[in-house]
Amino acid sequence: MKNRTLIKNGLLFSGCQDEKAKIQDILILENGEIGNIGIIEADEEAHIIDANGKWVVPGFVDSHTHYDAELIASPGLKESARHGVTSIILGSCSVSAIYNSPEDISDSFTRVEAIPRDIMLPLLQKEKTWTNAKEWKAYISKLPLGINVASFVGHSDLRMHAMGIERSLQDNETATKEEQDHMLHMLNEALDAGFIGLSTMDNPWDKMDGNRYWSHKTPSFYSSWKERKNLIELLRKRDAILQGAPNLVTRINAINYMLASSGVFRKPLKTTMIAMMDLIGDRYIYPLISTASKAINTIANANFRMQSPPCPFTVYYDGVDSVMFEEFPSGEAMRHLAKNLDERNDLIRDPEFREAFKKEIKKKFAPKVWHKDLSKTLIIDCPDSSMIGKNFYDLAEEQQQHPVDFFLDTIIQYDKKIRWTTTIANDRVEKYDNLYNHKHNLISFSDAGAHLNNMAFYNFPLKMIKVVQESIDAGKPIMSMEKCIWRLTKEQADWFGLDCGHLKPGKIADLVIIDPNKFDAITETVETGQIEEFNNYDRLVNRNQGTVSRVMVGGKTIFENENFVSDYATTKKYGRFLEKQ
Template sequence: MRNVTYDTIIKDGRFFDGSGGPSAVRHVGIRDGVVAAISEEPLDETGCGEVVEAAGQWVLPGMVDIHTHYDVEVLRGPDLTESLRHGVTTILLGSCSLSTVHVGGVDAGDLFGRVEAIPRQHVISAVDEKRTWENAGQYVAALESLPLGPNLAAFIGHSDMRTATMGLDRATRKEVRPSAAEQARMERMLREALDAGFVGMSAQQLLFDKLDGDLCRSRTLPSTYARGREMRGLRRILRQRGRALQAGPDVGRPHTLLTQAFGSIGLGGRPLKTSLLSAADIKAIPFVIHLLRGLAGLVNRLGGDFRFQHLPVPFEVYADGIDLVIFEEFGAGAQALHLQEKLARDELMRDPAYRARFRKDYESKYGPRVWHRDFFDAEIVACPDASVVGKSFGQVGQERGGAHPVDAFLDLVLDHGTDLRWRTTISNHRPGVLRKIAREPGVQMGFSDAGAHLRNMAFYNFGLRLLRHVRDAEVAGKPFVTVEHAVHRLTGELADWYGLDAGHLRLGDRADLMVLDPSRLDSSLEEYNEEPVAQYGGLSRMVNRNDATVPLVMVGGRTVWRSGRATSLLGRERTGRFLRTGEQSRSPLTAARRTPQTPRPSTTEIAS
């Protein structure tokens, strides 16, 4: 007699399988960590450990976040609750050429500290304390020894490999090239990472990503110093193995974007899977987004396998004083951020010659750039001087005798330091353009930067915000994509492109899923919130809080988030695992997995 007992049944929810196919009300049975039944008819609840009533709610695969910097946080906080609570169950580490596979604590601190705005001293202590690995395979084993909350996958960072091979000083000198032995070692590191299941390699060409520390402070990341021979060898391995290159072109050198994009084309052979940063509707150069959309389509028609990464929400950033990465893109801003001591910074900002340089950089509106450089479009949200709160720096200057906006900004930084908090939106500010990008096949939904820029931004719930945009347009009778397609873009599409066993809810799939209340896709998704980070000494970081929107999250068939709270599993037991590219679930039920489509009206079930 067949045993049809389930560990969990989720009943009467609108079911999305992650393929983009039609959704429908279904009952989902979970047994031994995998999807064991998908049925139009109610399932037998006899002996079931948990029954979840999901009427009026959506049942979705867990979302995939393809661009994070959790490499440090995961070592001491492997639950990664800030992403899980929003339905993200698979997370990619190792973006922007940065990973902790080969470098020690001090080098990791110099690589991550300033670029990703993670306190350098905590990077050093976390890596030195937890490091038990010497290569990529051991790194994966070390991750899987932790009580992981979500599933992880990873890029190997080019700056990580280059630093470990050449030393940080030599790796950041223009005149130095890797020797033949050093090139061979980096290529061996890459092969080892791919053998361990990494999705590929991340590289960087962006020149305003600067190093922290003292030894090489304010030099750009090691990956930016690589030249053609070095990169050709690494790219050849990725192309041969069918793995992905994540790259960041330099906005100040547009030819680097074209080089990366057209480098994806196979020219009669295998294309190089390339994911490029990033498709953004930048305020400073509003026409460029249309060129990027066209470029992706052209490259793929010519035989490439090319995608832009895109954050599908307004890119709003906050800053404490002058501590914000956008100032790195011009000389006067980078000059101030180079100085670690407040007294030295203050002296610089009082210097009339420095102020003149800053004004000149600010007023230079031509050429590629990220920040719009408009202090009238920068709102002060907190300051000991309450009279300036709610105003822009431009307004403050006007009220102070017509002072230049730069002088008004520098005066307030001098008076209040990091107690001056302000915000601006850099890109993705036009809803109509966001709707167009959401339909582009050459664009991937991602670029959250979760785990980095702790005081500057919070996009942990970017997937929910996209779904709200889609749902609101549908309700208004002006749909731009279906909800099913939007779910696919956040789940199965990403997992399939990177070769990961995630993003789908088919029979035999691991039960990584979320239950979502569509009535709570509301303004709570955009509210400002902060929360202390224990592993960073209690630093208060920006977060998202919309707990009513996602009442349930499961990883591997185990409930990790329920009714606004983490369950007792998180931080104590491992629910997630390291997902190796090309590896399917080890469950014996995998053989019964169906093609990714919504089941016909019947009970589709795997017998135990």
């Protein structure tokens, strides 16, 4: 059996933006490390992979995922792996699956991240043996991992455990000194185990699931910044990372994250916040956040990064079953009554409710993520087939109705049986130059593993590569391809302190072989796939037939010619838990 692998004749991108790509060979040793890069003679002891005409790049890094539940059931994380993502980060947005009971964890995850509770809860009840970060890491490390995993610890997870779930969800209820010390101990314990930092959340959209605390916000929302101070200072002291999201309704407390990162008369704190996008409904927010992030890094010596998806941010809705409706009071009221459709429909029929909905949906200057423009919608499925391919605004005009009345009547009639889509951000390709080159953002925020029927950005690195290549071909390059690959790999790995994203001798060979002649296969189209281990639960997926020729993790092929290897995520382990360096 040949124990070494030699990749021949590929155009090699090392992951360094200042190293020009060139045709080279890569020798991968039996232990999965890169032994040599250059012009290497083939020998009979090596398995040869011919990469002629193709690109060899480091495996991509996805630094914002919610794979915490899927990892347990399906440790291959196939929908990321098939697109060349070889390293991901769990535990985002204040929720992690570490310290609390299966029911408490499921209630904090499943509504806000749109993960089926009737799957996640039994899965945790069956599998959860860990009680702390070290044990969770040990559990992950024993799984037949397909790709590499790093993790934050969630602030809501800590707060629920320290205070008890009921007290953690109360307004004006502050953790006691003993409870704050307990949270500090748990965070310190997680950092000792190699976790990369703490994720928190201030967005009021994020609501609890289950029957006990339905529609309460997640625990970190109720935590003051004064209560968090010791946690933040521990992160600063230990060179760890704070990840968070501001209140997306008021947005004012985004300033807290920027100021926390400040390094004036102290060490800067690595801080990353979601998300910098060119919002259709709020065009001023992108230049404002862009300018503010530059200013805080330049003037206040911060180490602050936004997160940016590099492609149109398109979402899909089943009726009003989407977190986007949480951002305005009328939508929030409908979502609150989702478990009782009779009550919800009575509310929707109420003339006063309709008037409030109309006022809220047409507010031009209110901060908003969803543009709330019913003419920018597309109905893609409905029992009334005549509605498919049209938008709510035009259909309302045909019926001589107010668009909101038509929309709400449709929700009463069809509920989740009407499926529609809209793009809410990053619709203007001409803005990508600034977005891609912004020094103080990270190209990420896929939310992989969450919102399974609402969006799919698993192939975001390939989408960015395609856009950059098209700009190069047109003679108006957004950036060099070397910089593009760096932004998707080594830049993020270095910033998060992870040993990945770089091809050089001595490094573990996590890499992707890409066919640049198949970039036309990279589109905005989504398809429906299934998570076999989630009882074949439907999810939106991306496909780019033939673009990714091969994916290797730990020096071994996991994906080739649109197929995973036979022992993938079952009997053999390829990935590893990535500790913060």
